[in-house]
Amino acid sequence: MENLSPHFPALIIIVPLIAALLTSAAGWLNRRLCFHFAALGLFTSLLVSTGLLASVLDKDVILYRLGGWPAPWGILYRIDRLNGLVLVVIFFIAFLNLIANKRTVEESFPEQLGGFYALYVLFVTGLSGMVATGDAFNLYVLLEISSLTGYALIGIGHERAPLAGLNYLFMGTIGASLYLLGIGFLYLMTGSLNMTDIASLLPGFYGSPVMVLAFLLCMTGLFIKMALFPLHAWLPNAYSFSPSASIGVIAPLTTKVMIYVMIRMTFDVFTPDFSFKMMHLGEVMVWLAVAAIIMGSLFALAQTRLKRMLTYVIIAEVGYMVGGFWLGNRMAVTGAVLHILNDAVMTLCIFLAAGAVVYQICGDDFEDLKGLFRKMPISMAAFTVAALSLIGVPPTCGFFSKWYLISGGIAAGHYGFVVALLFSSLVNAVLFFRIIEIGYFEPFSEGEGGHGVHHGPPAMEIREAPAGMLACLLLAAVSLIVLGIYTGDIVTRIIDLAIPPAI
Amino acid sequence: MGVELFSDIASKYNYLGVVILMMIGLYAMIAKNNLVKKIIGMNIFQTAIILFYVSTAAKRGATIPIIRHGHNGHGHEVIHAAEYINPLPHVLMLTAIVVSVATLGVALALAVKVYHQYGTLEEDEIRGQLRNK
Amino acid sequence: MRIIGLLIVIAFGSLLRYGVFFFPEWGDPASPPSLHVSPHYIEEAIAETAVPNLVTAVLADYRGYDTMFETTVIFAAGLACFMLLRVLQRQVPECRLYRHIPTGITLRIEKGGKLPTESGSFERIDSNWVPHDLIIKSTSRFITPFLQIFALYVIAHGHHSPGGGFQGGVILGAAVIMYAISYDLRRSIQRIGEQATAVLGSAGVLIYAGTGALCMVLGAAFLDYGALAGLLGVDPVMARSHGMLIVEIGVGIAVSAVMVWIYYNLSSAGRHDEGL
Known part of the structure; x- marks a missing residue:
């Protein structure tokens, strides 16, 4: 352990990569091993990333030279407090969701276990690599790994999933290509691909229109990938038709990691000076975010199916983080970063709960949810905790990040953003209390002749979700409250120090 | 202005070609109705970016980046950077080509699945079927 | 859709065209990519690798x-x-097609049927087969x-x-x-x-x-x-x-x-x- 610790930055990526390869091979040789390889790989990475976060708290920044080559020539990994934290969140969510969905995966893909788990672990590998890397082009390669596996994880669902997956592929490829083109412009002007190196060369090109274009291209690419409002069209279909096991990891992580990458690009590549002071984009971006929040909330109100409604909540949440970030004052940026963390765990918890419900009743129409509190009390309790957090009720963590965001909005004098946040909280309250009301007060639909057409099992059989799923669900719900309680520590020990002093 | 524009075109016509190619691909992706045509458009778009990168590697008066007499042992002669073109964009584009091939494979697999499900690859017909359901 | 596509393409294309004005010339040996990182590769690679x-x-x-x-x-x-x-x-295919190799005659065997494997002078062909x-x-x-x-x-x-x-x-x-x-x-x-x-x-x-x-x-x-x-x-x-x-x-x-x-x-x- 002692002599491996300098290699931690590489290990967090390499261990899951090798685990994915072994998983895939095991799918052909001994199918029972697949799950163990995948779980072991992700768990090791979770431990390693926790160790990494612990050491980065004293050391500030950890650099790792891949291949032993120094910075602008080789590829450098750069772990600081912020991405150390994001890495822990990624592996925590991926591992929890993997354990929770063990049974659904075994039932949906009995013959293709190796393939599914390998795709799953590769997806997580790609995301964590994107977060850890310090090389702009390496980020593109890892982005494509997580995207390609993501398309497949979505396309294997039923109903409209293949079509939704194909549309996601088109949008995703445009997004990634625009990012690649942006990096190309940067390369053409600076001749470098290393993030720190580009940032140090950049002041010489501040006035150049090519830099502005490069910035716009990179950002547009990332906006498509994170489904910011006018570019969100791919998300609802892609997310609502995919299998629970894949959506449980894709929904919490994809958009959040893309937002982290946006933060990384603006801070570490384009430097805060250029991104905030010279581009004059802040105002536009915040209004876009306001539109995203309001439209996401309104669309969510119009849905009658649980998973689909949640996808629109995700779109609104993206608006929170983008808006908070582009407000550009310390309070709001802290809120945005904190919300990445909180929202990832909230989304995991709510999708796990929805997954448990869908698994038990084989449907997610609001009609199907009647009387569920009596049949599945524990799952619905966890659902309620996640819902409270999404609404922003203390002591759940959702309250604290929203508090920072709103204070930031007030500090910046941007009342449009504040109003949008409050409006969205109100809408979330309406949305979730409607579901809780259906689940709690309305009698279970058995014996009613009104809508007898259920494709699920008969009402008598519905009971609590399997133990493994429940345990993970409860852990996620508890961590929402724990995150809320330790908000102060996270902000003062990690986030405050991670945001550059220029803001 | 006119002369400037002309000399600009004359010295950077490669980038203009890239922009045109990229726009052809993008237009196909947005406006075409057939899914396979969209996939082709996507490929054109990616290829344009590959050409852009490879253009940045060019150096007048330089040759391909394989060191002459390199295999007869090293250190015999001094190598000047100006004699060989920049190898880095070629390396990057090897990666991008592989990525675009991989994306093409997945896109075609999804298209095959869509075709089996709806019996057509025309987007408006698929949308019509979904509405009628 | 066509008009939207055309508008997007024209707007985006002219933006990129504008950017091209400020690019270094094509093949310019003094452009940043030729000067910054790559010379190290060219000059040192053979000594280092x-x-x-x-x-x-x-x-x-x-x-x-x-x-x-x-x-x-x-x-x-x-x-x-x-x-x-x-x-x-x-899935059991609708029918299987076989060709008798010496004569080129095609046999069609309905649902489920198979030729015994030992008949070495026949080969199975695809249903949308093309002539040998x-x-x-x-x-x-x-x-x-x-x-x-x-x-x-x-x-x-x-x-x-x-x-x-x-x-x-x-x-x-x-x-x-x-x-x-x-x-x-x-x-x-x-x-x-x-x-x-x-x-x-x-x-x-x-x-x-x-x-x-x-x-x-x-x-x-x-x-x-x-x-x-x-x-x-x-x-x-x-x-x-x-x-x-x-x-x-x-x-x-x-x-x-x-x-x-x-x-x-x-x-x-x-x-x-x-x-x-």
Whole structure:
């Protein structure tokens, strides 16, 4: 352990990569091993990333030279407090969701276990690599790994999933290509691909229109990938038709990691000076975010199916983080970063709960949810905790990040953003209390002749979700409250120090 | 202005070609109705970016980046950077080509699945079927 | 949609066109990409890695980590096609078609029926079959070994001439695909099965990642091939060259296997029964 610790930055990526390869091979040789390889790989990475976060708290920044080559020539990994934290969140969510969905995966893909788990672990590998890397082009390669596996994880669902997956592929490829083109412009002007190196060369090109274009291209690419409002069209279909096991990891992580990458690009590549002071984009971006929040909330109100409604909540949440970030004052940026963390765990918890419900009743129409509190009390309790957090009720963590965001909005004098946040909280309250009301007060639909057409099992059989799923669900719900309680520590020990002093 | 524009075109016509190619691909992706045509458009778009990168590697008066007499042992002669073109964009584009091939494979697999499900690859017909359901 | 598309394309295109005004001239030896990072590669690569082909040196060593994930991308695409398309339940085909080889007469056997396997003078053909073509089959049979040797040459000679794992791997895969096209999918699967392609695909990437991990175990950074010097019995610079060869072989294996795997799944829509 002692002599491996300098290699931690590489290990967090390499261990899951090798685990994915072994998983895939095991799918052909001994199918029972697949799950163990995948779980072991992700768990090791979770431990390693926790160790990494612990050491980065004293050391500030950890650099790792891949291949032993120094910075602008080789590829450098750069772990600081912020991405150390994001890495822990990624592996925590991926591992929890993997354990929770063990049974659904075994039932949906009995013959293709190796393939599914390998795709799953590769997806997580790609995301964590994107977060850890310090090389702009390496980020593109890892982005494509997580995207390609993501398309497949979505396309294997039923109903409209293949079509939704194909549309996601088109949008995703445009997004990634625009990012690649942006990096190309940067390369053409600076001749470098290393993030720190580009940032140090950049002041010489501040006035150049090519830099502005490069910035716009990179950002547009990332906006498509994170489904910011006018570019969100791919998300609802892609997310609502995919299998629970894949959506449980894709929904919490994809958009959040893309937002982290946006933060990384603006801070570490384009430097805060250029991104905030010279581009004059802040105002536009915040209004876009306001539109995203309001439209996401309104669309969510119009849905009658649980998973689909949640996808629109995700779109609104993206608006929170983008808006908070582009407000550009310390309070709001802290809120945005904190919300990445909180929202990832909230989304995991709510999708796990929805997954448990869908698994038990084989449907997610609001009609199907009647009387569920009596049949599945524990799952619905966890659902309620996640819902409270999404609404922003203390002591759940959702309250604290929203508090920072709103204070930031007030500090910046941007009342449009504040109003949008409050409006969205109100809408979330309406949305979730409607579901809780259906689940709690309305009698279970058995014996009613009104809508007898259920494709699920008969009402008598519905009971609590399997133990493994429940345990993970409860852990996620508890961590929402724990995150809320330790908000102060996270902000003062990690986030405050991670945001550059220029803001 | 006119002369400037002309000399600009004359010295950077490669980038203009890239922009045109990229726009052809993008237009196909947005406006075409057939899914396979969209996939082709996507490929054109990616290829344009590959050409852009490879253009940045060019150096007048330089040759391909394989060191002459390199295999007869090293250190015999001094190598000047100006004699060989920049190898880095070629390396990057090897990666991008592989990525675009991989994306093409997945896109075609999804298209095959869509075709089996709806019996057509025309987007408006698929949308019509979904509405009628 | 067309008008929207046209508007987007015109707006975006003119934005890019505007950007081009400020680009350095094409082929300008004083442009930043030619001056900043790349001169180090050109001037030092041969002293640091003993590989004259700079593209290979940068690909497999300086930016070897990118290349490992590049191989992973291909592997992920193979996995994705397998997960999306593969139908593992065996369906009994409507009918089977057989050709009597000496006479060329076609037999059609209805649902479920099969010719006994020992009847060696019959061969099964696809339902959308084309007439037996001696020229195509003999030519592909004749070309295949040369193609395979050329592929191995391209992989092995990547240090000194244009080539390397990806190019060679694709040629190797193409040789198998050509066989599958000119004969039929079943015969190709009999020779190189699906399991073999899938396992070889992951084994190829594993060779790459494993080499990197071995360097790590030996105390250097991940993928720092210099650490292999002791194992290979050469000096650290030569060890880099050999390390690159090892990973290029891994890449070649992975790429060729995955290309074949993707072809199997795409051409038969995952049924692995009748191909193109």
